[in-house]
Amino acid sequence: MKNALRKNVVALFFIAVSLIFLVKLFYIQVLNEEYKFSAKNNVLRYDVLQPVRGLVFDRDSNLIVSNQPAFDIIVVPREVTKIDTTVFCNSINIQKVDFIEKLNSAIEYSKYRESIFEKQIDAITAANFREKLYQFPGFYLRKVTKRIYPHKNLGHLIGFMGEVNSKKMKEDDFYIKGDLLGVSGIEASYENKLRGEKGMSIRLVDVHNRTQGKFNNGEYDTLAIRGKNLISTIDIELQKYGNQLLYDKLGSIVAINPKNGEILSLVSSPNFDPEKLSGKNRSKNYKKLINNRTKPMFNRALLGEYPPGSTFKVINSLICLQEKTLNVNNFYNCDGKYFFEKDRSVKCHKHTSKVNLSDAIKYSCNPFFCENFEKYFNKFDTSEKAYKNWFAHVTSFGIGDWMNNDFFSGRKGLLPKADYYNNYYGENNWNSSTIISMSIGQGELLITPIQLANVSAIIANRGFFYTPHIIKTIENELSIDSNFTNKKFCSVNKEHFKYVIEGMFDVVNSKNGTAYNAEIARFNICGKTGTAQNPHGDDHSIYIAFAPKNNPEIAIAVFIENAGWGSKWAAPIGNNLIQKYFELKDK
Known part of the structure; x- marks a missing residue:
């Protein structure tokens, strides 16, 4: 009896094990695709x-x-x-x-x-x-x-x-x-x-x-x-023309539609052919470009940082108007120098001695802007308070910070905080005279060409801007990033801009203006030249402009490295680009 029971138990055990194996085999061969792939991976x-x-x-x-x-x-x-x-x-x-x-x-x-x-x-x-x-x-x-x-x-x-x-x-x-x-x-x-x-x-x-x-x-x-x-957002014909204008030069052009922030042209010179960085020879060509002493791979429009020179005078003018330390009806007598300390002065070039705001912008009168920079500082109890307030105004123009545009690379430029001067000179040991060069866009101040083009757009719009961007539409998407479609305002009220714009209009359209050109009068261009001192060589030639004066369609910034006066190279190049824009539009 016991032997029979033992035999039954053993038989049941083997039957159960056999069933388990059969079920597992069925799962492996029929149900589980993973094993099917594993078996065939070698083919x-x-x-x-x-x-x-x-x-x-x-x-x-x-x-x-x-x-x-x-x-x-x-x-x-x-x-x-x-x-x-x-x-x-x-x-x-x-x-x-x-x-x-x-x-x-x-x-x-x-x-x-x-x-x-x-x-x-x-x-x-x-x-x-x-x-x-x-x-x-x-x-x-x-x-x-x-x-x-x-x-x-x-x-x-x-x-x-x-x-x-x-x-x-x-x-x-x-x-x-x-x-x-x-x-x-x-x-x-x-x-x-x-x-x-x-x-x-x-x-x-x-x-x-x-x-x-x-x-x-x-x-x-x-x-x-x-x-x-x-x-x-690029106009390829305008882009090609911009490249021609900068041929054999070191510099950049940025052109923006102030109505929406769309970048119409962005040129950095010298440039490079992206085709050479495609295909089998890309590594060899890349090394050649990197080792080129003119730095063709360096995007000057986004990464170049320069003193804005006299183009910055329009921002300081607007700040002084906002703070009510500048009266547009008052005149200043320029005798060719502005003494900010007993034996230290800022020089000026020859022009009519008696100037108001519009004249000062037209002639780019250094003493006028030095005087009003000091008047602005005198409004405050301390230099630190004055500077912090000035700093807030300047940053509202998009200076000293990332543009948050849709380019992969970029730089902030340089706009020192008050702590920089406190640490360098000591608290209460500096004032407007210490940083007087800031009044004419020199000193520690650095700005990128795309930032300055945006400043031009802000003035064209009388106080607001759209973040500059390079893409207009993306396939199957209803809109682009809202950062590029939301209107942003600077800290200066709209009513102050007309006085600065009158001066900028005279820069281009008055015979005594630093960028005068009678041949382009029909475009109603408003501009401002700049010459930035360069400790490493010849001065940089700079120009900002927009057109037409009313209902502007294009705002630009031009930087030409080591080219001297803004009126010599940057202004003619900028005005030619604007002229080309309207010619292409009329086709």
Whole structure:
């Protein structure tokens, strides 16, 4: 009896174990897709489908960035076996030492993950390589797109593409080793919009790595989604003309539509051709550009920091009017010098001695603005209080802080806080005379060209601005960032601007104005010249302007390095650009 019971228990045990194994086997073979993939991994290839990058147009829908089909050679190091490296290298025109370096780099990244071995080979080379692909296990081709830049001088505006680094790969799993992303300009600022979404294609391959078709008829494939197209705010014809105006010069031009903050033109000279930073030779060309002594890769319009010189006098005038320390009906007698200390003075150039505000702007009279700077400071109990109030006014014009525009890079300029002078001179040991150079846009003050163009737009608008931006619309999106569409106001009331604008109008349209040009009178340009002292060489030539005087459509800033008086180079260049704007508009 006991033996029979024992036999039954043992039999039941084996039956139960057998059932468990059968159920598990059914699950593995029929229900669980994971094991199905694991069994076939040795005959499957997972091809990442790169999305087509979005296109970029100018404001009139002229194409300024496009794409061209190209191919990347992909490698999975663990799948690479002994191959004829001579045949391989000859197929794609590289040296054996390059082959070894690239393969070792891929192994260092990961033996098991794919990485890009060679980027953006042309269609003919790819076709030749494809015929021999069966000889190179572990390598395969991936269709991509190469960026094409039909206009050769848009490097600072459009930017360029570069290889993703390890930090970016850790931050964003979209990228793998060898992927390209925007490094500067629009390409970088709108990378997430332009790049699209990757897809995946699972293919059956034979022992020679040749495609035998899709796995399960493509059931597990996902399509790549192309990037979004962008319409920029740039007028390509105005941009090209700006490049011509700055040919063989060091400097920049920024032109803004004051009605909405749209950047019409942004030129930095010398420039570079973004096409040279695309394709196989990009690394070699990049090194040449970086080592060029004229710094063509340096975007002077966004990163250049300069004293604003006499263009800053319009801001100080507005602050004094707001604080009621300047009366537009009062005259000042200029004798060629302003003594701010017993034996120290600020000089002036020859002009009519008796001047009011409008005359002082027209002639750019240094003593007038020094005098009113001191009057402003005398209104307050302490210099520190006066300076802090002045500082608040100046920052409301967008100076000394980030512009928060849609460019990837930029600088704040320099606007020292009161603590800087307290620490340098000691509390209560400094006053307006100590920083008198600030009254005429010199001293510790530094400003970027895009900031100064925004100042010009604020004056054109009589006290408000829209943050300058480079993109007008994004495909399938109803609007752009609200930061670019919200109106922002400076601290000076609207009624004060008319007095400064009258002076700026006389600068260009009066025979004694520092930027007088009778040939452009019909455009009703209002401007202000500036000459910034440069301790490292010749003075910088500066000019701000807007037009027309009423209902302005364009506001500009021009900086020409080491060119001397603002009236000599910057003003004629700026006025020519404005003239070109209206000529293009009338076509």
